Amino acid sequence: MTAPATPTSLVLVRHGESVGNVAATRADREEALVVDVATRDADTPLSDRGREQARALGAWIAALPPDQRPEVVWCSPYVRTQQTAQLALEVAGLDLPVRTDERLRDRELGILDRLTWRGVQARHPEEAERRRHLGKMYHRPPGGESWADVALRLRAALGDLEGRDAGRRVLVVVHDAVVMLLRYVLEELTEDALMGVIRERSVRNASVTRLDRVDDAWLLAVFDDVAHLEALDAAITEHEGTGDTGG
Template sequence: MTTPATAGVAEVSLVRHGESVGNVAATAAEHAGLEIIDLDTRDADTPLSPRGAEQATALGTWLREHREGTGPEIIWCSPYVRAVQTATIALHAASSDLAVRFDERLRDRELGILDLLTTTGVDARYPAEAARRRHMGKFYYRPPGGESWADLALRIRGVLSDLDRIEPGRRVLVVAHDAVIMTIRYVCESLTEAEVLDLTRHNPVRNAAVTRLVRTSPGADWSLAAFNEDDHLEREGAPVTTHAGDRDAFPH
């Protein structure tokens, strides 16, 4: 008989933070062919844009619609400002008193010397790194001072292990970043390198959209119940934004 201690967490809902000032600046710089992203804050302190705040408020609608019996029982959140603001605004909009647990392992992927550089900037300033990245491939390439996707998977495996240990049988909402969400899918669904990179290329995680992973029985394998659900944004008239997924040179 499976006990609650070994059953693990029952359901994980994954939400990418609302659109951030960094998303806007990075997309604008890339489209303009600039080398540097015009952003004054460090990645951890980059806040939501006004549209991101609207999206976080609309996420409160989703929380109201998923209360006792069907919705999250606790929130695990990246400590980066844009994620914290998303969770805080959504909880206020939903009049919810769900507890929030911050975990630094849910932070965005670290880009090292490529931080604040566009693709053009990396090619111009670090051509050897651009070549190495093309040779290694996105999943295993580690920028100096930064992390590869494989590095990110290591800390995500630790988070998932702790979720099973600390939140057995519970439904958990994780508020984090696009690379984190895709890596959680990679681990839980046992995806291959090619499969997860194809997902990021063709189906980037939308801001404030909801992805749900469920277990059909205690201790069972994970199943994908929903990906990129954003009906709550449309119902509340909040903008739907799709900023490109992790490109090594973009802050998220």
């Protein structure tokens, strides 16, 4: 029998709530121009609620039947994703290989980093206008990335993932925009279809999205599911960020 040429399933998890998520929500509520976070984005850790969510994720993994548990983890190098994966695996009691790949990192915002949407409009009105004209998919802030740029590096990462972990169940711990763009790439969505999903809902912290490989296609089985958080009375948080910030 020929071995599968791709993983059998991909479980995409957004990291637990970060202190950056909390700060971005507070900045939006206070109508501030800048998100008050001391660390660079890559070093921003989980909040206490985020750690609770990561542990709930681990309890959910532990309760899965053995033939449904992940066999390997791919993870963004950012602190909040690394902490989410580590806590979840500790609670699940699993010692799995964790492959850290910088191509799974959050979208880089360049000169708009740490600015709320009000901050962008106040400090870089020309970029706010470019964003309105080009749309979310193709606007690339100076020094940063467009969503299309992120999709390009995700295609490259998926090529390595599919070759290295063919036939395995893979847990992928990443960021909200990355979950959306992995769906875009794997399901072969159009720009309009992707934006329709984004308008309808965001990706909640520590939520589970699963795609299964059926024949030669990736099929969405679960999207943004937080039943595992509800089951353990863990906080359910939804942080969209502002001005495309927050991850």
